[in-house]
Amino acid sequence: MSARDDGSPRPVETWLTDMDGVLVHEEVPIPGATEFIEALKESGLRFLVLTNNSIFTPRDLRARLLASGIDVPEEAIWTSALATAQFLADQRPHGSAYVVGEAGLTTALHDIGYVMTDRNPDYVVLGETRTYSFESITRAIRLIDDGARFIATNPDASGPSHAGKLPATGSVAALIRTATGRSPYFIGKPNPLMMRSALNRLEAHSETTVMIGDRMETDIISGLEAGLRTVLVTTGSTRPEDIEHFPYRATRVVDSIADLVEFVKAPSLSVDG
CATH class of the missing domain: 3.40.50.1000 (HAD superfamily/HAD-like)
Incomplete structure (x- = not known):
């Protein structure tokens, strides 16, 4: 899972990230979220912010995130x-x-x-x-x-x-x-259909996409079943002490989204652990 047939790490060309618990708690930004989104925009890499919440339109969510200091383009938000x-x-x-x-x-x-x-x-x-x-x-x-x-x-x-x-x-x-x-x-997570629809929207491939989430039972399992590499952040629902209780693993576990900024800025770094 961690490398191509020639042994080299697979590149990351597309990022998918959950919203609540990864970028914000309610309306409070999680440290590093703004920097992560800005790094993605500067890199030119394709990305989507995903949410199971069906209450708001992408325009609504953009405004809510912007009020938290996180500037996500409307077209980069994908909801259930x-x-x-x-x-x-x-x-x-x-x-x-x-x-x-x-x-x-x-x-x-x-x-x-x-x-x-x-x-x-x-x-x-x-x-x-x-x-x-x-x-x-x-x-x-x-x-x-x-x-x-x-x-x-x-x-x-x-x-x-x-x-x-x-x-x-x-x-x-x-x-x-x-x-x-x-x-x-x-339709929404943990159904991998949510991930597949996001990939189709971006015209992206699962082999070069990473999913970031805070819930093992939704974000990580749906990413895994869609063939993506996955990163669990411990700023949301799944606590570090709970990880070993699950019969599947994330590709990488980090403290927060702040730890992933360097992976966007330096594509040569591998998220594969």
Whole structure:
């Protein structure tokens, strides 16, 4: 995994990085994040910032990151909502969907030509929102019972807030699954489809791409299954003492994103450990 057939390290031509826990905590920048993104832009290397959060559009996320001092171009942000829209466009072009979610998801679906409807939709698409309603969940359950296909943007069971943990897409998906007996198809991490869609967007190859994440069970496993080299930072969910509990390993483990700036500035350095 660490070298080409001739024994030399594989070059890194493309970087994918998770957002929360890698670049920011809520809206607080993680030291080194600004320098890492600036190094990527100066290098000319292709990159995407990935997030399972489907609430916000790339424009929204760019503004939020910029407020934290991190300047990521809008076109360099890839969300589970965008990946979901791409999947649906490939599977059933110009279809229809009943959507439980916010602007990040509805905008992505509108942009691929989908019709939002609660009458005989092709799909029920569940995303993240801070205002899940009993009425919308009930409608989703009844539409799935009537034959709509069940898609969810990501399986995250909870998300952070300043007040504490919030239920997220995975928790509500479990409720709907229990009521209908139908499991959703999750698009976001740890589904490697999220990584594949990001690679396709960049016209990049897995052999020369590195994925950076803070969660072994989502970022690292999805990168691994998509054939990428992976770097775990310990500024987020997976703590150093938990790493050995997983049956798979990241290519490299570092303290924070600050430790990776040198790898962008000096392409001859190998992330392969």
